[in-house]
Amino acid sequence: MGIFVFWGYSDITYLLNAIQNFSDLVTFHGPMVATDLNDEIRTVETKSSFFTLFTGESLTYDSRKSSLTTLAHGTGEGRLVGGNLDLLTNGLGTPFQVKTNAAIPLIEEVAELVFRIDVMLTHLKQAGVFDEVEGVIIGDLQAELDEYGEIKKVLQDFFASAPYPVVENFHIVHCQPNYGVPLGVNAKLTTSPARLVIDSGVM
Numbered sequence: 001m002g003i004f005v006f007w008g009y010s011d012i013t014y015l016l017n018a019i020q021n022f023s024d025l026v027t028f029h030g031p032m033v034a035t036d037l038n039d040e041i042r043t044v045e046t047k048s049s050f051f052t053l054f055t056g057e058s059l060t061y062d063s064r065k066s067s068l069t070t071l072a073h074g075t076g077e078g079r080l081v082g083g084n085l086d087l088l089t090n091g092l093g094t095p096f097q098v099k100t101n102a103a104i105p106l107i108e109e110v111a112e113l114v115f116r117i118d119v120m121l122t123h124l125k126q127a128g129v130f131d132e133v134e135g136v137i138i139g140d141l142q143a144e145l146d147e148y149g150e151i152k153k154v155l156q157d158f159f160a161s162a163p164y165p166v167v168e169n170f171h172i173v174h175c176q177p178n179y180g181v182p183l184g185v186n187a188k189l190t191t192s193p194a195r196l197v198i199d200s201g202v203m
Helices: 010-023 044-052 085-090 114-126 145-158
Strands: 027-029 059-062 069-072 075-084 103-108 136-138 166-168 181-183 186-191 194-198
Touching: 010 027, 010 075, 010 085, 059 181, 075 085, 075 181, 085 103, 085 114, 114 145
Parallel strands: 075 103, 103 136, 136 166
Antiparallel strands: 027 181, 059 194, 069 166, 075 186, 186 194
């Protein structure tokens, strides 16, 4: 009997969510073999995280991996879902819309302008995407330093009164190291200290 592994990030957000919505299978959001894992650019951490996903052990992401910033305090536990912010927004109202009730959505993006980040987050909020979440984690946004300063202000204002934990600066997706994570599994997010613990994506 073969093993089904669907792996990738960013542009395949629709597929990651579609597979979960219609099959309840775990998918993997992580570094691409052709780019992030090639010998020229991959880091030891990226390679290590790739193999760790298939050990059957839970994963812990804390400040030892990157400097995490808490935008809203609390503790939340639920399914890890999500992906690229633009595609999550475009998927609203379709069969591939991300299911965020009792979940912890991951949000990532690449080189988007600050006003676009603001618009997309507001669109998701107005559509009720954040109404029943257990927490939010924000991955790498790949913005220029001055632009990221403005994006950080938007994130702080947007999540200032969130009744669930929100933590940013996870090195997930468009960056090195690029840590892979399973989607569709249970995860626990805490803020004292900032830590994400994710169940294994394999049995």
